[in-house]
Amino acid sequence: MAVTWQCAAGYDPSAEAGTQFAFAAVLPEGYALLEGVSLPEILVTLTPPLANAMLMAEGIVDSGEGWTLSDDGTLTVTGYVMSSTIESFESAVKNIEVTETGMLSLETAPFLDGTSGSITIAAGGYLTNYATISGGTIIVNGIMENTSVGSISGGTFTVDGEMYNNGSISNGKFTVNATMANYGTISNGTFIVNATMDNYDSISGGTFTVNDKMNNLEGATITGGTITIPSGGRLQNKGSISGDKSGGTFIVDGRMNNQGTITEGTFTVNVGGTMENDGSITRGTFTVKGTMSNLRYGTITGGAFGKLHLYSNSCVQGEGDSVPTVNGHIENVDGQILQPCNFGAGASVEKNTAPSKCPPR
Known part of the structure; x- marks a missing residue:
């Protein structure tokens, strides 16, 4: 029956x-x-389906297309994922791992707070930030893009892959071991540049230590901040170092080359350091214990200089209300020193192979 x-x-x-x-x-x-x-x-x-049972046995508490969430709060991204499609993202996610096949669109990042929380982007992985990152540890072995609506106000970043800022950086600690490019704004933060950092837009503050190379490219501006160039490091300016703020503070133990414009700033060229001008300097304070050279296409129309070398076709001459002042050793090799110009009590001529129109007093 x-x-x-x-x-x-x-x-x-x-x-x-x-x-x-x-x-x-x-x-x-x-x-x-x-x-x-x-x-x-x-x-x-009721028991879960076999696939879910297997995931639970591995510590997986939630999953979707291209992602899994483990019981320790780690979100693993293996495909294309938008954080807004994960219901438990804000409440359960504590760490993110973007694998070599993963692409994460980060639209909320509440779990990154102070030193807690982490994001790791594997080589081949990609993260696009539309949110505010205010803390945590971020390791970039793949590619990270901070979009035009994204912001970074804190966190510790190690860049061994590629990082692109199209939004704003107002704080954070960045160690650049590979590639970093700024297409947005940097107003503060600490940057250790061990590879190449390119500025295409605006730097108005922050502390930079350039152990390898930093480029301020054509159209870009530096209006503040402290940039230290140790021996072996190099800063090349093809844009503008301007006086919107202080113009910035530059400490040169390595090499700095100006092919753009300098209209303000405080520059200290230490023994062993070299600063070369192949562009235009209209203002600024230059304390030179190393080498300050005005190269072939360089013009100086203002500023205060502790030491100066002039080379063929270069020119030092005041313009309008701006008058350069030299108060140290002068070496003139076929350059021109024309009126108006001033010489301080410490000015002296080491070498002169071209007649100056305003000799030191």
Whole structure:
């Protein structure tokens, strides 16, 4: 005789795994029980599908197309994923791992706070930030892009891959061991440049240590901040170092080359350091214990200089209300020193192979 089972409470096959339902046996029509005999009841516990059971055994508590979330709060991204499509993102995610095949569009980053939370981008992986990153540890072995609506106000970044800023950086610590390019704004932060950093837009503050190379490219501006160039490091300016703020503070133990414009700034060229002007200097304060050279296409129309070397076709001459002042050793090799120009009490000529129109007093 066939017996059917019926759930009195209403069976829901899509209920959460672990839910229990009571089922009672039902006799076929025409059958009756003997006196003193009752039908049995059974308790049914739902189990997850096999695939989900395997994930749970591995510590996976949630998953979707291209991602899994483990019980320790680590989101692993293996495909293209938008953080806004993960319901538990804000409440459960504590760390993110973007694999070599992963592409994450980060639209909210509440778990990055102070020093807690981390993002690791594997080589080949890609992260696009539309949110605000205010802390945590970010390791970039692949590619990270801070979009025009994205912002970085804190965090510790190690860039061994590629990092591109199209938005704003107002704070954070950055160690650049590979490639970093700024197409947006940098107003503060600490940058250790061990490879190449390119500025295409605006730097108005921050502390930079250039151990390898930093380029301020054509159309870009530096209006503030402190840039230290140790021995072996190089800063090349093809854009503008201007006086919108202080113009910045530059400490040169390595090499600095200007092919753009300098209209303000404080420059210290230490012993062993070299600063070369192949562009235009109209203002600024230059303390020179190393070498300051005005090269073939360089012009100086203002500023205060502690030491100066002039080379063929270069020119030092005031313009308008701006008058350069030299108060140290002068070496003139076929350059021109024309009126108006000033010489301080410490000015002296070491070498002169071209007549100056305003000799030191």
